[in-house]
Amino acid sequence: MALTGLDIFKLTPKKNCKDCGFPTCLAFSMKVAAGAMEIEKCPYMSDEALEKLSEATAPPMKALKVGNGDCEFKLGGETVLFRHEKTFVNRNRFAVMFTDELSDGHIEAKLDNIKKVNYVRIGEDMHVEIAALKYMGDKDKYVNLVKKVKESGVSLAYMLICEDPNVLQEALELVKNENPIVYGVNNENYEAMVNLVKDNKLPLGLKCEGIEELYNLVEKVQGLDYKELVLGTEGPTAKETFKNAVQIRRMALKDQDRKFGYPSVVFANELAKDNKYMEVAMSSLFTLKYGSIIVLEDIDYAKALPLFALRQNVYTDPQRPMRVEPDVYPVNGADENSPVLVTVDFALTYFIVAGEVERSKAPTWLAIPDAGGYSVLTAWAAGKFGAMSIAKFIKESGIADKTKSRKLVLPGLVAVLKGELEDELPDWEIVVGPEEAMHLPKFLKQLSQEEAANA
């Protein structure tokens, strides 16, 4: 909240009537400014003053809802420029670009790719969330494109990119209930564009023709009392686009200028000029620096795996330890013959390991001692994942009663613990597993074959 006690005082009726429980309006205002009292406690505030206040106390960056149903998500709502200051809130979303110049086959191929790249990483669904539908000049084809993408049944939010309100009107008939973004407001068309979207309160995208022009354009659109906005960042170069993205976010959060307090759109595909690796580079840059929607030319696993992983990391909340509850967990229906795998209670590690064990389909016990919520090596280096603590956990967890197998598998990265663990747990056979969890399926298969051979 940017308002001082004095600012608020100026908005009170200055009656000092004490109805709010404070001796003076000023005393009351100081409390409100400190966040210790609600402004509604004064019954005499004018509507106008209340509105001013709510505007001033509104979050510096709007959180905007986009899409509908399965494909609904929020953009924006950020409060800090650097994640360590608090946390980033609403992760950026990835879009794939379609235009009316594409052949049917090409459209289908892109849709197929979107369908194909759909997976879970550490408990989070990873897929393209937006179809960016760009108008290149053929109205019929454009409307057909929108229809085709919608009828494909691929679960996506839409961003209609078009500066012609007439074309948009027709396209919108098809998807206006899906809460699409309408992108393409410029100095000439802004009134018509606002008219087009205001009944459905659709998110409206302002095209950037230079940062100062964008600023003035926002002012005009806000002047029409429309505030569901996303802001374009496109500049003639990557450098200029980057400047725009940083300035928009910084002016909103640091300078508290609400004209720029909206999510942004970055066309990484255009910056990349048909170079796939450059597109990945640009998308990475804008994932860290303030892109809310990042538009790609197309999607495949080579692009998605690192980009979605990066986003997932960057949008984890540093104030919240990512831990799982220490315990012994059965995976794939583990029973009295299943071996025991040890790992740590860091959520990232746990999910990776559990995912690989599931993939192996081998019934397995996962033993998770309290390792301080750290990764394998971090916990080991911090003295929280040593032979003593693992042994103690194995003894106290009662796992020895749940399985007759006496194989205890260690993460390959802490192979050094083997000897000491053998001393601590003489009843168990300590097996060093692979360093990378992805090799667990093969490893577990071999382990069960050995077990069978010995039986």
Place this chain on the structure above:
Amino acid sequence: MAFKMSVQEYKGKINEVEIGKGEKAIKLGGQQTLAFYDFDGDTGNSQKIGIEITDVYPEEWVTGLKEFYGDAAKNPAEWAKFVEEKLNPDFICLRLQGADPNELDKSPEECAEVAKAVVEAIQLPLVIAGTGNHEKDAKVFEKVTAAVEGYNCLFLAATEENYKSVGAAAGLAYGHKVGAESSVDINLAKQLNVLLDQLGVKYEDIVMHIGCSAAGYGFEYLVSTVDRIRLAALAQNDKTLQMPIITPVSFETWGVKETIAEESDAPDWGDREERGITMEVTTATSILSVGADAVIVRHPKSLETMKDFVCQFA
């Protein structure tokens, strides 16, 4: 309200550190802004991209890369020359993996010979990385620093455990640059710089290696650590954190599932080499965009992409 660009000026400045000799020497750092924020002030020297080579034949590298290098990869000096001629990176990073006690356990003398042959074969600046085994690295670097005296190399790295010997050999005795390696923590980074200073190594001779991981693998800790280090260096003018940062991206990115899974392990994922490049490009771009001044990559395509990328922000 009229539009007004938001400009952030900082008192602090990142040190300028030179690596290498002659025409091809490079300078890291020198900026007074966050990475690529040229609307705030002087962005200093452009970020530098290096290529990784190893002292032993890289058996486990992707086939495409091994084919590309062919027999050159069997001889580090020839390999380095090949890289210089064909790829022209900003620098080369020679990784002395053969010295690892868990692998070939090569002697410091052998390593010194290899490093000398490499540095003599090229004009480009050389970054020399050890095994990560602190004890062994101390011994190896003692010999290697002497063998490449005069070439102004950067050594990766001095750690809390071995900074005395590495710092003394690289930074004091033989006039090289010292890489100070800490594990993803601003206070540890600072502490190591202070310790090196107390040893007599000048701040201007230090480059920080603040840790590394691949995108998706605890990478957010890296992002936040670099963010905090840079804000301390620039906004608070903290002299103990004003060193440029180097990040050996390729040491991590080629060892995670996304890059080691063969197509047969994950048929949908497509070509492994391509995944290696994208993982490398994402990780390298990300760390550069929060503040690293140099990155080390493995694949020529990653190098090409990153050089082009950096160029676009110059």
